[in-house]
Amino acid sequence: MDGPQGARSQGAKILPLRRGAPKGVAAGSPRTRIQPPAHAWALVADEMVRSEHELIALLGSRVEQVAEIGRYLARSGGKRIRPLLTVLGARACGVGGDLSRLMSVGEMIHLASLLHDDVVDSAPTRRGEPAAHMVHGNALVILSGDYCLARAVLLAAEEGGHECVRHLAQAVAAMSEGEVLQLQRAGRLDTSLEDYLQIIEAKSAALISWCAAAGAHILEDEHLASRMEAFGRSVGVAFQVTDDVLDYGGELAQTGKEPGADLMDRKLTLPLLYAFEATPGLQTRLEERPPTREELPELLEIVHDSGALERSLAYARDLVDVGIDQLSPLPDTPYKQALIDLATYLAERAS
Numbered sequence: 001m002d003g004p005q006g007a008r009s010q011g012a013k014i015l016p017l018r019r020g021a022p023k024g025v026a027a028g029s030p031r032t033r034i035q036p037p038a039h040a041w042a043l044v045a046d047e048m049v050r051s052e053h054e055l056i057a058l059l060g061s062r063v064e065q066v067a068e069i070g071r072y073l074a075r076s077g078g079k080r081i082r083p084l085l086t087v088l089g090a091r092a093c094g095v096g097g098d099l100s101r102l103m104s105v106g107e108m109i110h111l112a113s114l115l116h117d118d119v120v121d122s123a124p125t126r127r128g129e130p131a132a133h134m135v136h137g138n139a140l141v142i143l144s145g146d147y148c149l150a151r152a153v154l155l156a157a158e159e160g161g162h163e164c165v166r167h168l169a170q171a172v173a174a175m176s177e178g179e180v181l182q183l184q185r186a187g188r189l190d191t192s193l194e195d196y197l198q199i200i201e202a203k204s205a206a207l208i209s210w211c212a213a214a215g216a217h218i219l220e221d222e223h224l225a226s227r228m229e230a231f232g233r234s235v236g237v238a239f240q241v242t243d244d245v246l247d248y249g250g251e252l253a254q255t256g257k258e259p260g261a262d263l264m265d266r267k268l269t270l271p272l273l274y275a276f277e278a279t280p281g282l283q284t285r286l287e288e289r290p291p292t293r294e295e296l297p298e299l300l301e302i303v304h305d306s307g308a309l310e311r312s313l314a315y316a317r318d319l320v321d322v323g324i325d326q327l328s329p330l331p332d333t334p335y336k337q338a339l340i341d342l343a344t345y346l347a348e349r350a351s
């Protein structure tokens, strides 16, 4: 069976291609700016503030150069989606007590992975600022990333216990595999949808999935944990698909990136895959040689006109619905509703 409905009935990890998705779905237009659900944040505002303080403390070090990278990370901002998902997921599962330290775990791992990723990608900028390795050099940045990773694992062990840290290690292993798979496929325009989904599920969704399930791991409730993981996995893949759409449609001021960077790199993501399906000759044209800067506006227009962005966003929204279905056994609480709203936002955000 085709599409996310099929994925729902099979409980499939990798979701099949959604053909014939509606074009021109207005609500998720890539140029629409949608704010994070403020009420979801407000519900756990005290813990979000405490968790931010924990994060800043965790980024500190006795070694000045490591502390300097920590200050760079603390300044670099971010929407703190992972702490929010961690606390809402745990509360929705009925976990009580102070979670502010546990909430920092996913964000620390995320920040560490971005330090490493910008070295791997030789990225000159991150969020509109020079990337850390451009300022501090590769060696210091890689080692500081290792430091953040180790501190996060320690924290997960202290705050969450055995199951929590075991699943976190699995998530980090998946992220590393995803990053390697992506590297292997770099510049390969014949990448299939399945390959693309495998990569983003590993490099992006694994950590989001862990955040959603961290509370269930504390409870050592395997059944609940696998549902929360499945929810997080769907939301995580949808989040990355939206990110890949933003690469084609996001304004520089919102994303800190020039639109079309993936196209210039000939990086196969869902929007380009759908654009190939809709535009005869486009794949061959890009396979022949990389586009020039002059060609970029025309190519961006081709992708926009193909309906590929709307189709990708529709895919992400359907995926979020698949994820939300996993939450059905949870009691109806404000935390569950906030989780649903956050998941919906993540598939529709514009920055």
Ligand code: FPP
Residues within 6 Å of the ligand: 109, 112, 113, 114, 116, 117, 118, 121, 123, 145, 146, 149, 172, 175, 176, 179, 203, 204
């Ligand atoms: C961004 O991808 C990168 C990731 C989502 C994960 C990177 C994972 C690792 C480096 C392995 C794990 C390492 C540690 C230290 C936990 P992207 O390059 O597509 O996105 P971008 O445009 O934001 O750079």
Ligand code: MG
Residues within 6 Å of the ligand: 117, 118, 121, 123
């Ligand atoms: Mg990168």
